[in-house]
Amino acid sequence: MNINKMTDHAGEWLRGSGPHHDIVISSRIRLARNIAGFPFVNRANVRQQHEVLALCHEHIVEQKLDDDVLWIDLRDSPQLDRELLVERHLISKQHAGSNNELPRAVAVGVDETFAIMINEEDHLRMQVLRSGLQLTEAFSHINHLDDVLESKLNYAYSQRFGYLTACPTNVGTGIRVSVMLHLPALKLTGEIEKVRRAARDMHLAVRGLFGEGSEAIGDLYQISNQSTLGKSEMEILADFETTVVPQIIAYEKQARQALLQQRPEQLDDKIYRALAILKHARMMGTEEVLQLLSHLRLGVNLGRINKIDMKTVNDLFLLTQPAHLQRITGRSMDPVERRAERAAMIRARLKGCEL
Amino acid sequence: MDSYCVGSWSGRLTIQCGDGGAEKGTALVKRKCDKCDKAATHHSVEIINGEKIEKHLCDQHAAEEGISIKTVQAPINELLSNFVKLQGGQPEEVDQGDESVTGPTADASEMEVKAGFACPECGLTFAQFREKSLLGCPECYKAFERQLCSLLERAHEGGVHHIGKVPVRAGADENRQSQLMRMRKRLDEAVNSEDYELAARLRDDIRTFEESAE
Numbered sequence: 080m081n082i083n084k085m086t087d088h089a090g091e092w093l094r095g096s097g098p099h100h101d102i103v104i105s106s107r108i109r110l111a112r113n114i115a116g117f118p119f120v121n122r123a124n125v126r127q128q129h130e131v132l133a134l135c136h137e138h139i140v141e142q143k144l145d146d147d148v149l150w151i152d153l154r155d156s157p158q159l160d161r162e163l164l165v166e167r168h169l170i171s172k173q174h175a176g177s178n179n180e181l182p183r184a185v186a187v188g189v190d191e192t193f194a195i196m197i198n199e200e201d202h203l204r205m206q207v208l209r210s211g212l213q214l215t216e217a218f219s220h221i222n223h224l225d226d227v228l229e230s231k232l233n234y235a236y237s238q239r240f241g242y243l244t245a246c247p248t249n250v251g252t253g254i255r256v257s258v259m260l261h262l263p264a265l266k267l268t269g270e271i272e273k274v275r276r277a278a279r280d281m282h283l284a285v286r287g288l289f290g291e292g293s294e295a296i297g298d299l300y301q302i303s304n305q306s307t308l309g310k311s312e313m314e315i316l317a318d319f320e321t322t323v324v325p326q327i328i329a330y331e332k333q334a335r336q337a338l339l340q341q342r343p344e345q346l347d348d349k350i351y352r353a354l355a356i357l358k359h360a361r362m363m364g365t366e367e368v369l370q371l372l373s374h375l376r377l378g379v380n381l382g383r384i385n386k387i388d389m390k391t392v393n394d395l396f397l398l399t400q401p402a403h404l405q406r407i408t409g410r411s412m413d414p415v416e417r418r419a420e421r422a423a424m425i426r427a428r429l430k431g432c433e434l
Numbered sequence: 435m436d437s438y439c440v441g442s443w444s445g446r447l448t449i450q451c452g453d454g455g456a457e458k459g460t461a462l463v464k465r466k467c468d469k470c471d472k473a474a475t476h477h478s479v480e481i482i483n484g485e486k487i488e489k490h491l492c493d494q495h496a497a498e499e500g501i502s503i504k505t506v507q508a509p510i511n512e513l514l515s516n517f518v519k520l521q522g523g524q525p526e527e528v529d530q531g532d533e534s535v536t537g538p539t540a541d542a543s544e545m546e547v548k549a550g551f552a553c554p555e556c557g558l559t560f561a562q563f564r565e566k567s568l569l570g571c572p573e574c575y576k577a578f579e580r581q582l583c584s585l586l587e588r589a590h591e592g593g594v595h596h597i598g599k600v601p602v603r604a605g606a607d608e609n610r611q612s613q614l615m616r617m618r619k620r621l622d623e624a625v626n627s628e629d630y631e632l633a634a635r636l637r638d639d640i641r642t643f644e645e646s647a648e
Contacts, residue, residue, distance in 0.1 A: 115572065116614030116640075118556045122570035126625065127618070200568070222599075229601050233644065235572040237608055240586075241596025243572040247582060248589050250575075252598040272494075282591050308586055309593015 082151065082160055084407075090167055090191035090208065093393045097211020099115075101380040102328050104259040104299065107168070108217045109206040110225055111244045111253035115233040119245035128182045128198050132174070135197045138231040139186045144224065147189035154179050159411065162402035168196040168208065176387070177425065193224060200245050200345050201253075209267050212328075214256060217314065241308065242385070251308030256319050259288075260327060262297040263377040264334035267349070274327060278302055288369075297369030297396070335381060350378030358429050362418040368399045368425065386432045393426060467492035553577040556616055572611060614643065 082390060093105070113119060114134060117127050140150050153161060153174065161175035168184050174196050183198040196204040206308075207221040207226075235243040241251040248256070265271040278285045283305050287295040302317050302323065338346045353374035372432045378384040399421050405411050407419055467490060474490035552559045553617045558570030560578060570574065575582065587594050617640050624633040 115611040116618045118571040119569060121568045122556045122558060125624065126624070149646075229603060233603060233611065233614065234601050234602050235611060237572070237575060237596075239595055240575055241598065242601075243575055245568045247567075247569065247586055251593065251596045252587065252591065254598075306590040306593055307596070308590035309595060309597060310591075311598040313598075421485065 082149065082163070085167065085191070087164065090169075090397075093210065093412055095399055097209055097213050099324075099328055100211040102261055102331050103212040103324065104210075104227055104261055105168075106209045106212055106214045106217050107206055107257045107259070108214065108221050109204060109253075109255040109257070110221055110243065111201040111249045112203040112205070112225070112228075113223075113235040113243060113245070114202045115235045117202065120200060120202060121245060122287060125180070125182065131202050132182045132184060132197055135186075135195070135203065136184070137227055139195060141176065142187075142260065145188050145193070149187045150184060152184045154182065159402055163406055166400040166402050167191065170196055171199060171204075176197045184433065186310070189233040193220065194196075195224075201249070212258065212320070212324055214258070214316050218316055222312075231247050238413055248305070249307055251317070252310070252312050254312050254315060254375075255303055255309055256315055257301050257303035258324050260300050260331070261298060261373065261376060261404070262300055262331050263373050265331050265422060266298045267338060267346075268334045270330065270334055274300075274330060278323070279327075281318075283323065298373040333395065335377070339381065347378075347382075347383055349374045350383050354378070354429075354432070357425050358432070359426070360422045362415075363399075363425065364418055365400060365421070368421060369396065371398075372396055384432075387429065391428060394427060399425065401410055465490050467495055469495045551577075555612075555619070571615065573615060610643075614640070617643065 097103070097106070114131055117123055117131055120128065122133075123131070123277055136150065138144065140148055151160070151164070153170075153176075158177075162168070164170045164185065164187075165172055165175050169187055169191060174183060174185070176183075181198065183196070185197070186195040188194065191208065193205065193207045197204075205221060205224055207217045207224070209217045237243055242253040244250050244253055262271060262274070265274060275285050282305050284305050285295075286301045286303070288297065288299045288301070304319070306315075353371040357368070357371050357375060372392055375384070375387070376389070379387055379389055379392055398407065401417055404417055404421055404424065407424070412420060446608055465474055466472065472492035472494070550559055550561065552566060553570055553574045554577060555573035556570035558574055563569060563574070563578065569578070583594055601611065617636060621633055621636040621640065624630075624636055
């Protein structure tokens with residue numbers, strides 16, 4: 080497995096093959112863990128951070144945690160590679176960082192279905208990603224990874240507080256369940272605020288494409304649990320899989336039907352304007368593309384546009400991001416060049432699609 | 435040239451002009467929502483091709499128009515930092531109108547005294563925790579247990595005890611974890627003082643100690 084091979088296609092989670100993939104883009108589960116006997120990362124000195132890194136390398140790579148693991152030492156990685164990993168949701172922006180002195184790495188599994196960040200806010204932040212709504216499968220995978228590592232590493236744990244984490248908001252199970260949802264119809268009908276309010280009432284966080292602090296661009300919303308203490312992993316999962324996500328899916332479907340029945344001309348206008356701009360524009364910014372792709376995706380899902388498959392649309396969501404664009408073209412570009420290159424790439428990919 | 439300005443009620447609005455100039459001082463009187471009887475909280479003035487279009491909407495209708503969509507919910511870390519700041523005696527940074535955010539004010543003076551109190555293991559003070567919302571080591575959970583409990587209860591919907599997965603490994607024993615922490619600290623000190631003989635001995639001791647847990 081090689082980071083260069085990542086650029087020409089999207090990861091497994093964006094293939095649009097999972098259950099409810101018309102609305103649920105991906106399911107992600109993250110576990111935060113720390114190794115006993117060391118200070119947390121923010122308080123550990125460089126030597127201790129090196130020791131944590133070496134311990135993790137030993138148990139993840141040398142002892143073959145999985146068949147095919149790509150170990151990326153982020154101190155040695157070019158900035159562009161790190162940005163690429165952020166765009167693929169394999170590391171956080173914080174982990175990509177700019178300080179090349181801090182020992183930190185990421186282990187990426189085959190098909191990018193899992194990634195383990197070492198020395199981010201906690202010693203270990205492992206995550207599993209799946210396409211569509213597949214939380215049970217994602218949990219079963221991450222729980223297995225955790226069991227294997229736990230049999231080799233002493234985790235910092237207290238009977239009262241559970242798995243101990245640097246930030247008390249993660250203590251207990253250390254689990255963060257996140258579902259990325261595409262909700263264009265709820266946005267168009269103005270109903271999205273109700274979903275936000277309902278989610279807030281249920282103590283869930285609603286965030287944008289790139290997690291905490293990011294805007295909900297492209298009508299993509301990430302919903303995740305906030306409580307990690309006093310509830311078991313299974314309870315948290317069940318809340319999502321049986322209550323929260325199915326309800327939001329139902330709301331979005333209702334909104335889509337309402338648009339189809341009550342405002343079909345306006346709906347088609349949005350979709351075809353998006354397609355027209357994507358097919359013909361010469362300069363395009365990232366956010367503009369995400370918003371247009373969102374309308375295009377809605378059009379494909381509702382069968383208003385033929386000749387484009389969902390995979391092409393999903394790929395464009397990822398491949399038009401700045402780092403991907405530069406890796407694909409093989410040269411670094413300033414923002415103006417990127418806007419032109421982005422437009423050219425989209426035109427090429429949508430060539431066969433008639434207006 | 436088209437230009438627009440969208441702003442929340444503040445009594446006055448500034449209309450930004452496309453050529454860089456600004457028409458200041460457009461006074462607005464408090465008024466009802468354009469679509470219902472509620473008080474308008476969101477005001478916008480758009481100038482399209484010279485024509486001025488004003489909108490005055492309540493929260494609900496502004497949301498429906500896509501004007502007031504709050505893109506990001508206040509992260510829980512904000513709750514945490516507001517809560518901790520309040521306990522440290524800085525209530526001015528907290529929205530006093532929101533009970534769920536302000537939290538209990540008891541023990542504030544005690545907290546202030548405690549702000550200088552440090553975790554005996556990693557040396558993190560409560561004031562430092564208050565600043566970054568990050569603890570320094572597993573022992574901090576014991577050192578700041580009292581303050582943390584009420585904070586955790588708020589951050590985790592009343593949850594104060596872990597329910598869920600338990601590591602099977604014997605090393606999870608808390609006393610052993612503390613001992614391991616102390617051994618590693620001594621090792622670090624030995625390396626710092628370039629006492630490599632002691633460091634090598636301590637490294638072996640740590641390995642033996644860890645293996646005995648398996």
